[in-house]
Amino acid sequence: MIRNIQLRTTLLEESVEDILKKKAAKYLGVSIEDITTVKVIRKSLDARKSTIYFNYKVDVYINQTAPETSNYNFDYKDVSKAKKVHIIGFGPAGMYAALRCIELGYKPIVLERGKNVKERRRDLKAINQDHIVNEDSNYCFGAGGAGTYSDGKLYTRSLKRGDVRRIFENLVYHGATEQILIDAHPHIGTNKLPKLVENIRETIIKYGGEVHFDARVTDFIIKNHKIIGLQLKDGTEMAVERVILATGHSARDIYYLLNEKKIALKAKSFAMGVRVEHPQHIIDSIQYNCSGERNQLLPAASYSLVEQVKDRGVYSFCMCPGGFIVPAATAPGEVVVNGMSPSKRNNLYANSGIVVEIDVDVDLHKYDRFGPLKGLEYQKNLERLAFTSGGRRQTAPAQRLTDFVEGKLSNDLNPTSYQPGLTSAPLHSLLPKLIGSRLRSGFMAFGEKMKGYYTAEANIVGVESRTSAPVNIPRKENLEHPEVQGLFPCGEGGGYAGGIVSAAMDGERCAEAAIVGL
Known part of the structure; x- marks a missing residue:
């Protein structure tokens, strides 16, 4: 029984x-x-x-033995001589699209602009220590995409878009702990994700697929409204029939390329703001109502906050308990911050994006001349501003939380997990009023909801600008672009996902759609 x-x-x-x-x-x-x-x-x-x-x-x-096997069987088969599906990008959407192609009997050819996991680490070190940004290999680009060096949060609201359990089971199949099948808010950790990505790549290659690194796509060859070829950065051209475009929300060159070719794009609303960092013990004391160290059975405490300010949502995003802030720029001359955590979430600090909703149809009229790319250009301007005010390096502009709200420059800053370092800057006056004024009201409201959250012991760090794509690449009901036959926009880069799990589910759906009639 x-x-x-x-x-x-x-x-x-x-x-x-x-x-x-x-x-x-x-x-x-x-x-x-x-x-x-x-x-x-x-x-x-x-x-x-x-x-x-x-x-x-x-x-x-x-009085009954429990079964030991999973209900999911990943039936990978030899596809070395099968029909090909080309996949641009090896983040969660691209990886799961490739795995699904193999299950369905098709050969994935994955083209990733960045490097493999081991080589990518050297470029991350260069950002953190030498302030050098490699446009093709960084925290956003490379094996596993932005997901490889992230908290590995696996919870999603996209429960109707696919089989979430299947995504989790496949991660376990490739080496993730079975705990992710149980926890209400599962995560893997930035220290364990690289090995997982390597295992997925090995599966793809083992069964006849291909994964090419340093393979940045620079042009689409289109004839009679059908994509027939791709051109790479090194000049290589390859014939294609079906292309899954899974380049992530930071591959701006792809948006520019599509726009130059007059292929339909749409401006999409998104969110921007800052990253706030508290000592972890403060968040623990608030959430667990404790003084001193938290009970060892309790995980590092997290939080989720939202407030409506002047008809715009102000909310926490990508909260990383026991984590650290990282430089997520993808080009020289910009500063972008993001957060991540190791699997044990045992760092001394808690950080979270605190962002403001941007309605591109209402808030960005000054950028209308950029058409569907107006949100992207707004992002870029704030990232350049952060670069300049941070000292024209990867040092990030920062302010004590209370000083930001009170409108005064911080004489000094709290210790931080952000390795390139912080520079005191008047973010209260540098951020556009659209964002800055709402953040100030939002922080005060959060302080009422979480007594102790509003404190001089917290820093805010700018800017958190890559929450989601500011551009949507449209697609029809069959997931194909309405103007380009054979092109399937996918995942976060297309505007159809908002994290590892939703991107993975969309990758599988696009793989299933791409093989129809092939």
Whole structure:
């Protein structure tokens, strides 16, 4: 017999041996000896009140052995001589598109502008230590895309777009911990993601697919409204029939290329702001209502905040507990910040993007001359401003949180996890009023919601500008571009995803669409 029930434990109970089996036996009124296995389906943390609970959804096996295998079978087959599908980009969308092609019996040819995991690390070191930005190899471009060097957050609101469990199971198949199948807010960690990406690449190659690095696409060859070829940076041309465009939201050269070729694009609303960094113990003390160190059974505390200010949402984005801030610029002359965490989330700081919604149809009339690229140009202007005010290096402009709200320059700054370093700058006056005024109101409101959040011990760091694509590449119901036959815009770069999981699901959908009629 199998019974599906919900249980909860306190922090004290969590340390008791076989606590779930004991609680299940009492709940079901059976002998503990009759319970063979308690399989955890979902685990979440409830810290809303003074007593903290772990909530469990479990399957209880009574006098019955639990199955050990997954319900998912990834049927990869030799596609070395199969028909080809070309995939531009090797981030989550591109990786999952390639894996799905192999399952369906088609050969993926992946073209990635950046480098493999090992070589990419040298370019990340150059950004952090030498302030040198490689336009093709950085925190956004390279094996695994921006997802490789991120927190690896796997929660998504895109539950209707595909099979989320399948995405998780495939990550486990390629080396991720099975804990991601259980946690309500699963994550992998920036220290473990590179190996996972390598494993996925090896699977693609093992079954006859190809993954090419340093293969930046610079032109689309289109004839009679159909894509028939690609040109690479080194001058190589290759014939194609189906192309999945999974280049990510920072591949601006692709947007410019499509616009120059008068291929339909649309300006898309997005969000921009800053990244705020607190000592982790402050967030722990607020969320867990504790003083001193948090209980070792508790993870580094996170938060999710939102406030409406002057008809625009101000909200936390990509919150990284126990993490660090990184330089995410993709070209010289700009400063962009992002956040990430290791798997243990054991760094001394908590950081999160705090961003303001930008309505491109209402807020950016001064940029109308750029047409569908007006949001992109607005992004670029703020990133150049951050570069200049940060000292024309990868040092980022920063301010104490309270000084920003009060409108005064910080005489000094708090310690930071941001390796290139911070420069005190008047972000309160540098940021456009559209963003700055709403951020100030938002921070004060957050301080009311989380007592202790509004503090001089926090820094704000500019700018957090790559939350999502400011451009949409349209597609029809069959996921093909309405003007270019054989071109399938995909993932975050197309404006159809907002994270690892949603991008992966869209990659699979595009693979399924691209092979129709091939």
